[in-house]
Amino acid sequence: MTDRIEQSKALASDVRQSILRWLAEPARHFPHQSSGPPEEIGVCVTLLTEKLGMAQPTVSRHLELLRRAGFVRARKVGRWSYYQRDEAAVADYKDWLNDTL
Template identity: 55%
Template sequence: MDRSTQIKAMSGAPRLKILRLLANPQAHFGHQWSADPVEFGVCMSLIAEALEVAQPTASRHLELLKQAGFITVRKHAKWSYCKRDEAAIRDYLSWLGTELVVTAETVG
């Protein structure tokens, strides 16, 4: 995985908000009627609505999260559904923690 893409993905407040919202999809998107938000994912249009941004803006944020490997996107009919990739997020956080420790030891 390209760590620079992951760092960029984590550096934006809207993208962090998306990941927080998707961490508990039932609480934030339980009103989604087209598919179970926990099992299937959350419709991109509902994510845009939650962010209070236009669909193209939300799509750009979601695309970067997808490129970073933090979400998966599943298409069904005319909609696209997003779901967190918990393993990829854990891997990134583990890598970041290791990098920060190594950097601190090197500098110190």
């Protein structure tokens, strides 16, 4: 069962909302990713850290909250972590919110 409270808390941050917006169009926001197409493999945490201008542990914490809420998926390749938005989970949350309110 999806924890709607956890999902709502995950969205209660401008930083996390920005991350989700960027991950919705990764090729547009991260065209310079050299390790592979961001729309296929996800976006490297390093690029998110640079774009946000925050420390890597802080960005990782934001990403972990989004992952636990189900809005993003993480993939580890070697020592690098890549994140993709889970479009089905985002759509499900939007539907639930629309039906609830």
